[in-house]
Amino acid sequence: MKILVTEGNPSGSKLAYKIIRDVNENGGKVFGFATGIAPEETYRLLRESDVDFTDKISINLDEYIGLSNDHNQSYHYFMNRHLFNEKPFKKSYLPDGMGDPEEVIREYDEILEENPIDLQILGIGVDGHIAFNEPGTSFDSTTHISYLDESTIKFNSQLFNSIDEVPRSAFTMGIKSIMDCKKIILLAFYESKAQAIYDTVLGPITEDVPASILQKHPDTTLILSKKSAKLLPENIITYVSDEEI
Ligand code: GLP
Numbered sequence: 001m002k003i004l005v006t007e008g009n010p011s012g013s014k015l016a017y018k019i020i021r022d023v024n025e026n027g028g029k030v031f032g033f034a035t036g037i038a039p040e041e042t043y044r045l046l047r048e049s050d051v052d053f054t055d056k057i058s059i060n061l062d063e064y065i066g067l068s069n070d071h072n073q074s075y076h077y078f079m080n081r082h083l084f085n086e087k088p089f090k091k092s093y094l095p096d097g098m099g100d101p102e103e104v105i106r107e108y109d110e111i112l113e114e115n116p117i118d119l120q121i122l123g124i125g126v127d128g129h130i131a132f133n134e135p136g137t138s139f140d141s142t143t144h145i146s147y148l149d150e151s152t153i154k155f156n157s158q159l160f161n162s163i164d165e166v167p168r169s170a171f172t173m174g175i176k177s178i179m180d181c182k183k184i185i186l187l188a189f190y191e192s193k194a195q196a197i198y199d200t201v202l203g204p205i206t207e208d209v210p211a212s213i214l215q216k217h218p219d220t221t222l223i224l225s226k227k228s229a230k231l232l233p234e235n236i237i238t239y240v241s242d243e244e245i
Pocket of ligand 1: 034035038062123125130131132
């Protein structure tokens, strides 16, 4: 695991943007995207760049169950707004939140099988979840339905009018599928993620902290802020100054 610590945003996002651009220019064909606040600035940089994705494929991590694709809190809507409307891909896949569960799950696993992900962008939940793989999810999981933890519902309610509107379940790519991605970058900038980051990097590899499995991934880079990295010892981080980015 490589741990890069920046001043925060926009520096960390700029670093992520550069990695995505490099992978795109160097033959990367399939990009895995995350939603959330952490990648927003990176998507803005991509939108405003001359990066061309028109012959590439994107696959998103997850989608709320019960929200239609045009619901303003759906991840379809988020991705269109933050990236795809201005940077279209040849094909973009997200699970259909209104689809028949069995079919959605089978189709998504087929899509992942046929399109190995070259670069996956991840965020992390306050409870250490990646995508919507909550604590306790099997490390062998593929696409499945996740029932969201209370802490996730509470955190994600920031983007809804009220906590009651947050869906209680979601389709999510599984942990095995995430581990199959060739390269991963995980973005975390808030101080509220500091404990989850500590557990991910230095804690035991356990299904109680889904992101801890990334310790075993051959090419994962954590892009952090000083705040989210505050519990990590100096000797395991690489500080990247604004001048270097
Ligand atoms: C949601 C998403 C995750 C994301 C997480 C963190 O739960 N399903 O994929 O990583 O939020 O979000 P943020 O980027 O806002 O910190």
